[in-house]
Amino acid sequence: MDVAEAFASLMSPDGRVDPYPAYERLRAHGPIVQTGPGVYAVTGHAEADELLRDARVRVLDEHLRDGVLPNWRESPAVSSIARSMLRTNPPDHSRLRRLAAGAFTPRRINAMREVIEAQTDELIDAMTTAGRGGAPVDFMAEFAYPLPVGVICELLGVPADDRTLFRRWTADLTGILEPEITAAELAVADAGAAELRAYFTELVATRRRRPTDDLTTALVQAHEAGDRLSGDELLANLVILLVAGFETTTNLLGNGLAVLLAHPRAADVLRQHPQHAPAYVDELLRFDSPVQLTTRLNAESVRLGGVEVPAGSWILLLLGAANRDPRRYPRPEQFDPWRAQLNPLSFGAGPHYCLGAALARLEAQVAFPALLRRLPALALGGQLRRRIRLTLRGYDHLPVTVGE
């Protein structure tokens, strides 16, 4: 199969649901391949890692975006992402990231452990009640969504009653992160973004009147203190913290639980030895990565993996493929929590390395052992349904039974 066909198979609905065969078809042509005019895809671990750290390789920020999509400002979805740290280059990126970074220090994250443990216990109690008599329970709705959304809302100071609002809006907005998007999908993403922006506009006004000690108040005060954070940047970064903070972690919990249920012996070891949770979680992040790709544009020509990538190319960094690079991980298609020096690229690398990586890991390290210990009969309870999404890989529906 040639590169164009391999790439088309990745972009097809089947490829989005299960991208791994298409990754191997692309990899057969080398770690970096040209998939179209000015478009390159990277499947190699070393190559993706190097490009993510290369200062000549940039995210599509608002200045670069003007050249590609001149009327992007009219789209609430595009402008939400474009003014956030995720899509900003230095020096703006360093300024925006520093403002939020204080909330993610190891000390602050460790202090969240008790909140995470308490929420995990409550959600398992609710699953036990809902699943009484062998009734199937949707793990996505009952656990994988509410845990991370509860944690990030606690950090941002979003009132508990509002937390159910975000699932639809966020799922709609994140369509914008797909490598290809139709006009209809953009309209759906715009509607989700408009709701999120309206919500945070109100929360900002409330915190301005009545400051508290949450992250929203800290960002509002940075905005009011002068030129460190514009009003648009404030909204975009609140939205990105919420969206990046839970949709990805929801998918880590869903993808991870499905893998553990498919590997009962490995799950048993974790049940007996919860101290191995960090190694398990990192292997789950590698094996079925919640974020499968990110994109970059190179300001200068770059030569890597035997390929010359000319300046101005659009580069798809296929993190999920890099995490299955056989040069880096022997037998990559096997789930093996005993691998040494894992370092998956699941949280990216370089200046945009995930701000919430420690928080996401902690949530999963608490959740999986608790689920296995408290629900020893946990099993699949029906047909799994994947989302037809490549970038944020996860399940729509993951039915489980919790025993009698």
Ligand code: HEM
């Ligand atoms: C950035 C993955 C959880 C906040 C990123 C990037 C990846 C990623 C791959 C880099 C994107 C790029 O280079 O273009 C994940 C995964 C998660 C997760 C797999 C869960 C399993 C979280 C959480 C938060 C968060 C819990 C916040 C509470 C962010 C932010 C950025 C980011 C703010 C942008 C950082 C920057 O541009 O400097 N994440 N993330 N993420 N993530 Fe996460």
